[in-house]
Amino acid sequence: MIKTDVIIIGGGATGCGIARDLALRGIPHCLIEKGDYAAGATGACHGLLHSGGRYVISDPVSARECFDENMILRRIGEKCVENTGGLFVRLPGDSKIYRERFLRSCAEIGIPTEVISSSRALELVPSLNPEIEEAIRVPDCSIDPFRLCMLNMKTSELKGGLSFTRHRVIDILKSHGRCTGVKAIDTGTGEVKEIYGNIIVNATGAWADRIAQLAGGEVPLTLSKGSLVITNHRLTNMVINRLRPASDGDIIVPNEAVCLAGTTSLAVEDPDKIAILPVEVDTIIGEAGRMIPHFNHTRIIRAFSGVRPLLKSQKLDSRESSRGFQIIDHQNGMYSIVGGKLTTFRLMAEKMVDAIMNAFSLKKECETAQKPLDGQEELSGYPLSKRLADMKNIVCECELVTRQDVEKIIEQTQTRHVGDISHRTRLGMGPCQGGFCTFRALGIMHDLEILSPGQSVGSLRDFLQRRFRGIRHALWGDQLREEQLVEYIYLGILALGKRSEPH
Amino acid sequence: MKFEHCIRCTICVENCPVFRVNPSFPGPKQAGPDAERFRSEKDKTVDHWVMLCSQCKRCDMACPCGVEPAQIILRAQQRYGSEHPRSAAHLLFANNFYLSRLGSVTAPLANRFAGAGIGKKILRRAGITTYIPFPEFSFKTMKKQTKAAGRGSRKVAFFYGCFINFYRPDIGARIIRLLESLNIDVAVPPQWCCGLPALGNGNLDLARYFARKNVASLSDYVDAGYDIVYSCTSCGLCLLNDYQGIMEIPRAKKIAQNAYDLHEYILRLIVEKDIRPAFGEVARCVAYHIPCHLRALKIGYPAAELMKMIPALECHLLDDACCGLSGSYGFKKTNEETAVQLGRRAVSLIRKTGAGSVVSDCGSCRMQLGGLSGMDALDPAEIICESLGIDVKGKKPAAR
C-alpha cells in the first residue's frame, strides 16, 4: 500500500510538469503512467517550442502565453532547448493581407519579429524554396519532448516523488463520494498496486474522459489525429512555418539530427486505434516540399500519428479553436487538466498546482520558472556537431549513443523495454530505426542480467512490431532498401520469424 | 546529399583497410554518412579521428548504394585540416613538390641525409616514419618538351607525376620511347604536382593552386588535338575525380574526358587496330598489385590486359589488399602502425603467389611493397618496355 498526497495520472508533459512543480513546493506525490513517459500527444508532436506566431491571429491570449513560456523554458532548459529560431515563409500566392495582420498582431502581443528578404532567408536556410517572397523571423525553438519529461521527473525523483511507468489505472478508489486513491496494474507483471492520496490529478490527455468516468465525472473531448513524418537528416537548422492560416503540413522542425514535418487533422474516436494513412504522408511531403523542395526527394524514415485532446466546447477544426487549457474540478477530489500544448506545459502545471494549493489553503510560490531543470548536466547539449569528438563504444551509430549511456538508463530504470532506452537516448531513432542497435541494447540488458530466460526474443519481437507501425507507410526508395536489410538481419540472420523454434 | 542513400549495410566497413587494423578509426560508415548528420558548416570541427582515413577509396568502390563515403570524409578532412594546426609532417608532405625539387637539386647530399642515422632521427622528430627507406632523389628530372616532334598518327601530352619526375625519370623516358615506338608523338607539357599530396595533407588551397595551373596547361594541349596520358594511377584519379570534385576546377571535365591511363591508351589503340605491338617474351613471374586508386579510376585493369599478351609472363593479379602506404599517409608517425600492418599483409599475399617481383602502377605502392619485402618493385610500363625491347641510354638508379 502506498500513501501520498497528490496522485498524478498521466506521464506526458503536463503530468511531469505537475510532478516537478509539486516537488519544488514540497508536496509528496506519485505519478502513474500506463506506458513510458510521453506516450500520448507529447511523444507524437513536433517538439516545437512556439514563439506564439502560429496563434497571433486566431488566439492572441494563447500566443502571448506561448511566447512567455518559450522565454522561460529557454532559460531553465539551456541544454535541452535548442535555440533554432524560426521563419514564417511567404510563398508566391500567399495572402499579403494575412502577412499584414500577422505582423500587426505580433507587435500588439509583443512577439518580436524581423522581416527578412528572401536572399537573406536563403542564406540562413539554404534548402529553402528559392521562390519564397520573404520571411519573418521569430523566436521559435525546438526540444525533444521525451527529454523534457525526463528532466521534469528528475526534479520529482530528487525530492522523493514516486513514479510508476507501465502501470495502467484500472479503478479509482472512493469513499463517501470522494476519491481516495487508485488501483493500478503493472502491465509487465500483472501485480495490482493500490495507491492512496488526497487529490487525484487527471492529466491523461486523450484518455481524460475515460479516467474521469472511473471517478464518476466526465471530460467531454474531441479527439483529433495529427500525423508527422521524420526525415533522414536535418534539412533546416531553423523552424520553418508557412505564413498563412494554419493548414496541413505547414511546419518543419529540426530536432536532434532529423526534421519533423507535419501535421494533419482528422477526427478520431478511439485514441488507442490510430494509424497514419498514406494520403497523409503524401500531403505532408507535398506541403513541406513547397517550403523546402528537397522534401520531395528526401528520405523519410518514419511516419506516425498522435492524438490531440481538445475540449468539446471548442470548434471542430482543431487548429482554429483555442489551444488554451482548462482545469476541471470534478468536486470529488479529482481534477482534470485538459487542452493546451507542449509549449505551455509549465504554465498549465503551475495553474493546476496553484489550484491544489488553494484547495488545501497552503501557501507556497511556484518556482518552476525560476529554477533550471535538473539533470541537464548529463546532456551533451548543442550544437550537435560537438558529439563527434569521441567515437568510442558506440552502440547506436546513427545517433551516437554509447554503451555507457545505455547501461546508465538500464541501471536507473531497470527496464526491459528497448523503447524506454530509445526515449531517453534516441537509440534507434536514426535512419536504420534500430536495425543494429536494438540487438545491441537487448544484448546489453543480457549482460546486466536484467532479462529473465526467454524474455529477450519476446522483447525483440514486441519492439520490432511497434517499430513497424511507425515505418510501414514510409517505405519506398532508400528506406525500403533499408527495411529490407533490417528484415534480412532480424528474420534471416537472427531467425526471429515464426519459424524460430526447432521442430 | 549522397549520404541519404546509406542503408548502414557495413559493406564499406568490411572493405576499409584502416578499420581492420586501427581501432581508433571508427570506419567509413561512421566517418562518412553517420557523422554527416551531425556536421554543420557553422560549427567548429571536432572530429579529429577523421584524419585517420587513408583515402584509399575502397569504401566508395564497395558501396552498393552510391554513398561515396570517401568523398564525404575527404571534405570533412579538409574542414578539420583548415581549422586546426597542422603538424610538421603534414606541412612537409603538402609541399612535397617544392621539397622534392630541393631534394632533386641537391640530390647526392639529400639522399645521403635521408639515408643517414641523423637524418632519420630528424625525420622522426618531425613526425615522419622511416620504416621503409625514402626513395632516392634524382638529379636529372623530366625535361619539358612543349611540342610533339614527328609525324605520328597521334599526339600525346605526357603527365608524368612527381614520383617519376623526382625519383625515376628513367621510367618516364622509357614511357616516352614506348609511345614513340607505337607511332605516337609525345610532348611533355609544363606541369606541376597533381595536387594530391596537398589534398591529402589538409591543404586544399595549395592543391587548387597546382590544379588550376595543370588544367590551364593541359587544356591548351587538348585544344591542340593532344590526348593526355598519365602513368601514375593516383595522379590520374586526382586529375579525373578530385579536380571536378572537391577542388571544383572549371574546365576540369574537359581534362577528364581527354585523359587516359598509359595502358588504357595503348590497349585502346590495339583494340582499334591502330597498332600491333610485337610483344616479346618476358620470362618472369610477377605479382601485379593493383593500386587502390586504379580500382577507383573505373577503367578496369588495362595493364593486366596488356601483360596477358606477353608470352612467357606469369602474372598474378592481386586486388584485395591495400598496401597501406597510401601516398604520404603511411609516412606519418601516427599512421605507422597501420601502414606496417597493412603492408605486411599485402606482402604475405604477394609471397603466396611465389612471384619473383612485384608490379604496380603506383609509385607509392612500389615503395611500400618493395621496401617491406625486399623484392624488386616495377612499374608495369617497365615490363611492357622489356617485352618490346625498349630501353634508354644512361644508368638506372641502383635499387636500394
Add this chain to the structure above:
Amino acid sequence: MSLIEYDAIVIGAGVAGLTAGTLLAEKGKKVAIVTAGEPTACLSTGCIDFCSNMDNPEEAIAALPAHHPFHLVTKTQIHEAFYDFKRRMAGAGLSYTGDTNRNRHVLSAIGTFKTTCLTPETMQASPQNEQENIHIITFSGLKDFYPGYIISRLKNASFSTYDAGISTTMGLASLFEDENFLETFLLWMEKQNIRENKIAFPAVLGLESASAVKKTIEHRLERPVFEIPTIPPSMPGRRLFNCLKDGFRRAGGVIYWDWQATGAEKSGRLIEAVITGSHGRPNSLNAKAFILAAGSFVGGGLRAGHSNIVENIFDLPVFTPGKREEWFEQDYFSVNHRIGRAGIIVDESFRPVEGPWDNLYACGAILAHVEALKNGCGHGFALATGRAAAESLLEAGR
C-alpha cells in the same frame, strides 16, 4: 564501342551473378561481371538457404505456388548447381556440407534456430536443438555479440570472455589470422577447463583461414567447434563472397568493380552493350548476351519510387504487387507482405517475358514471385537460377 567484346556480361556480383558467370567461364566463354558495389551476400550468414518451408527442401519447392520461378529450374539443374557449388567451395578451402533433400538448423546469435540447407564447415557442428550443451567464447567489448541471449534460451550453455584488446568482428577476424595470437588464445582456452561438449564462437575465426583455425581449435580442445553468424559485418558472408569471386576469376572471368550500369545500347531485339558511368568518359561494354542478376531492393536491382517499382538498366517492366499501401501488412512478422512478389517475370528460358530482348536473361532475387522471406529462398535460389540462366544462354548460343 568497348575495348573488349565479351561472350556474356553479368550484371551483379552476388551469388546468382557469380554462379552464372563462373559456369560460363568454365565452359570457355569470355565473361565479365559488372557490379555497382559489393553484393548483399557479404552480409549473409554464409549459409545456403534453399527452401525452408518443410524439412525436405525439394518437397518444399515442389509445393511452392505455381508461378514461383523455382519451378522453371529442373531437379537436375538444382542438383548440379549444388554439386558445383560444393566442389568449388571445397577447392577454395571453404567446404560446405548438406544435401538438397534435408534442411538443418544453425544456432543464431539470439538463441533461435535458423533453418538452412548447406552450411560452411565452421558451422557444421552447430546444435540442432536446445538440449545440446555448449560453451560459448566471447570477447571483451565485442558489441555485436552477446552470449546472454543464448544462455537465456539454452539450458545447458555457459560462456567465458577473452580480452583480445579488439572489439570489432573484423578486427578479431584479422587477429585470428595471426599465428601468435592464436597460440596465446589456445593456451588461455586450455586453462578454462571447459566441461561442455561443444564450443561456440561468434563468427570471427578469421577471414581467409577460418576453416583451418577452427580445425586447430578443435584439435587442441578435442571437441567440436562451431561459429554463430553475427549481424553485419559478417565474416562468413564475406568468406562466401571472396571464394565465389576468386573462383570466377580463376576460371578466367573479369570483374569490373563499381561500374554501375546506367543504361544499355540496343539494336533491334538485341542488347549490344551496357553503359556505365565513369570519371571521364562513360564506359560501355559490349557482349553477345547479358544476364541481369542485380538483386532485389537491397541489392539495387529493383527501385521503389513513391508509387511504382522500376528496373533502371534495361527498363524492364516490373511486376508490382498493387499500390504502395498494399505492399506491407500491418503485422511485421507476416510472411505475406506483398512486396516479396515484386520483380521481373521470366519464362522457362529465363528471359523476361515482357522483353522484347532475345539476348537478355535474368536470375536471382530480381525475379518476381520469389517471396524470399516467406519461403526461405536465399542463396540456394540464386545458385539454382544462376545456373539455369547460364545454361539457357549457352543453349541459345548453339
